[in-house]
Amino acid sequence: xxxxxxxxxxxxxxxxxxxxxxxxxxxxxxxxxxxxxxxxxxxxxxxxxxxxxxxxxxxxxxxxxxxxxxxxxxxxxxxxxxxxxxxxxxxxxxxxxxxxxxxxxxxxxxxxxxxxxxxxxxxxxxxxxxxxxxxxxxxxxxxxxxxxxxxxxxxxxxxxxxxxxxxxxxxxxxxxxxxxxxxxxxxx
Amino acid sequence: xxxxxxxxxxxxxxxxxxxxxxxxxxxxxxxxxxxxxxxxxxxxxxxxxxxxxxxxxxxxxxxxxxxxxxxxxxxxxxxxxxxxxxxxxxxxxxxxxxxxxxxxxxxxxxxxxxxxxxxxxxxxxxxxxxxxxxxxxxxxxxxxxxxxxxxxxxxxxxxxxxxxxxxxxxxxxxxxxxxxxxxxxxxxxxxxxxxxxxxxxxxxxxxxxxxxxxxxxxxxxxxxxxxxxxxxxxxxxxxxxxxxxxx
Numbered sequence: 001x002x003x004x005x006x007x008x009x010x011x012x013x014x015x016x017x018x019x020x021x022x023x024x025x026x027x028x029x030x031x032x033x034x035x036x037x038x039x040x041x042x043x044x045x046x047x048x049x050x051x052x053x054x055x056x057x058x059x060x061x062x063x064x065x066x067x068x069x070x071x072x073x074x075x076x077x078x079x080x081x082x083x084x085x086x087x088x089x090x091x092x093x094x095x096x097x098x099x100x101x102x103x104x105x106x107x108x109x110x111x112x113x114x115x116x117x118x119x120x121x122x123x124x125x126x127x128x129x130x131x132x133x134x135x136x137x138x139x140x141x142x143x144x145x146x147x148x149x150x151x152x153x154x155x156x157x158x159x160x161x162x163x164x165x166x167x168x169x170x171x172x173x174x175x176x177x178x179x180x181x182x183x184x185x186x187x188x
Numbered sequence: 189x190x191x192x193x194x195x196x197x198x199x200x201x202x203x204x205x206x207x208x209x210x211x212x213x214x215x216x217x218x219x220x221x222x223x224x225x226x227x228x229x230x231x232x233x234x235x236x237x238x239x240x241x242x243x244x245x246x247x248x249x250x251x252x253x254x255x256x257x258x259x260x261x262x263x264x265x266x267x268x269x270x271x272x273x274x275x276x277x278x279x280x281x282x283x284x285x286x287x288x289x290x291x292x293x294x295x296x297x298x299x300x301x302x303x304x305x306x307x308x309x310x311x312x313x314x315x316x317x318x319x320x321x322x323x324x325x326x327x328x329x330x331x332x333x334x335x336x337x338x339x340x341x342x343x344x345x346x347x348x349x350x351x352x353x354x355x356x357x358x359x360x361x362x363x364x365x366x367x368x369x370x371x372x373x374x375x376x377x378x379x380x381x382x383x384x385x386x387x388x389x390x391x392x393x394x395x396x397x398x399x400x401x402x403x404x405x406x407x408x409x410x411x412x413x414x415x416x417x418x419x420x421x422x423x424x425x426x427x428x429x430x431x432x433x434x435x
Contacts, residue, residue, distance in 0.1 A: 135236050
């Protein structure tokens with residue numbers, strides 16, 4: 001291995017550095033899809049390993065971002081495929097169960113944040129993917145279409161449905177207290 | 189352009205800056221004339237900002253940075269002269285492996301074998317190694333490969349007089365490996381355990397609880413430990429600098 005690493009340590013290090021820079025973005029999107037810190041990290045780890053493995057396929061370095069998100073989307077899809085094939089629901093539940101009790105979840109998350117997470121998590125997976133790529137990464141529709149390998153019209157319609165559903169979900173998840181407060185105000 | 193003929197899709201495109209400047213100008217004009225349209229745009233913008241805010245701070249990821257696979261893989265792809273040299277070395281390695289491997293190897297999972305080799309090779313210069321193997325899949329071929337490769341790993345360290353600790357942790361479907369009434373590898377695991385004192389088998393207690401809730405009586409193989417949870421154990425080991433291989 002030492003001999004191998006001597007050959008081209010510079011190229012690999014630079015590429016790895018670039019990957020590390022993009023890693024937080026990948027993690028954010030993976031988390032917004034899974035709402036599970038451990039699973040999101042697992043997906044990102046897998047994405048980076050695949051990227052390293054297939055580095056030669058990336059012809060234009062400017063397309064690195066989109067290429068990585070495509071790999072992430074494939075990893076996410078594979079996760080569900082594997083999950084279905086093996087009926088491996090327990091594993092995901094394990095992650096969720098752990099995630100619920102981790103200190104990260106317990107500290108400093110406002111009610112609003114949790115409400116948005118809950119609402120986004122309730123969206124159908126495909127709508128959730130489009131919404132988060134557009135809103136969180138602010139990617140152009142055409143790039144989202146390329147990442148998810150769908151027509152741009154589908155991106156627009158999924159995004160539209162996602163936001164309509166999100167609006168309703170956020171209203172449903174809003175605390176009942178606010179209604180009582182507004183009633184009181186009216187009486188006063 | 190009036191409120192009625194401005195679709196939600198068009199407004200989304202406006203909010204996401206996807207429109208050409210003339211189309212965007214028309215929407216701006218329409219917003220100036222129509223209070224309801226203004227409310228729709230505000231709602232969309234507010235929701236977008238709310239989503240951005242909600243994912244601004246996330247739970248920190250605990251797993252250690254990508255290090256080991258990166259060291260040995262991208263090298264071949266980024267530099268053509270190196271590619272030729274690496275290919276030559278790989279061919280020599282494969283040739284040697286081919287001549288010495290057992291016939292049972294033909295059923296092994298090549299991806300998994302590469303992971304084990306990566307874990308092994310990355311620590312070759314070190315005196316000791318620590319590897320946690322996560323088994324979450326009930327596919328018997330993968331389970332067998334995991335045991336084969338773990339055994340090869342332990343054997344190669346033993347031959348080199350180096351210390352290696354290997355922990356095989358099973359959850360979800362992988363629990364089949366450690367259930368005495370289900371596992372096809374019970375005898376083999378017992379023999380491995382006797383032969384290699386630094387090899388541990390652990391079962392995830394959460395998976396056990398879930399199986400029990402389904403009415404399944406879980407009987408584990410002798411000398412199998414129980415971890416509070418597979419994910420917790422893996423995170424703990426990764427923090428301690430162990431290498432991680434997932435089956």
